[in-house]
Amino acid sequence: MTLSEYIKTVPDLRDFAKSCETSVGQLRQVAGGHRRAGEALAINIERESGGVIRCEVLRPDVDWQYLRSTKPVRQTA
Numbered sequence: 001m002t003l004s005e006y007i008k009t010v011p012d013l014r015d016f017a018k019s020c021e022t023s024v025g026q027l028r029q030v031a032g033g034h035r036r037a038g039e040a041l042a043i044n045i046e047r048e049s050g051g052v053i054r055c056e057v058l059r060p061d062v063d064w065q066y067l068r069s070t071k072p073v074r075q076t077a
Contacts, residue, residue, distance in 0.1 A: 003045065003053050004031040020044040030058070 007027060010016045017024045021044055029035035037045065042058040055064045 001052055002031070003027070003058065006049060006053050007031055016048060019048045 007013055007016070013024050013027070017027050020027070020041065022041055026035065026041075027045075030037045030041070037058045039055075039059060039062060042055040042062075045053050045058060046055050055062065
């Protein structure tokens with residue numbers, strides 16, 4: 001599913017945009033291909049869509065596979 005298709009199914013696009021930390025206008029520009037989602041926005045959209053819209057679809061230029069396959073680094077004090 002594309003972002004364009006997905007946002008048509010969202011009951012309250014303003015709430016979805018807010019939960020993605022962006023605006024409705026920005027979502028529509030990304031969905032229409034007029035603007036590229038930043039990495040943080042791509043992550044937020046994937047999270048808030050429950051994984052329906054994947055980062056790889058929004059930003060195929062980013063090596064998401066590398067990030068998904070790495071383990072979190074523990075910070076030491």
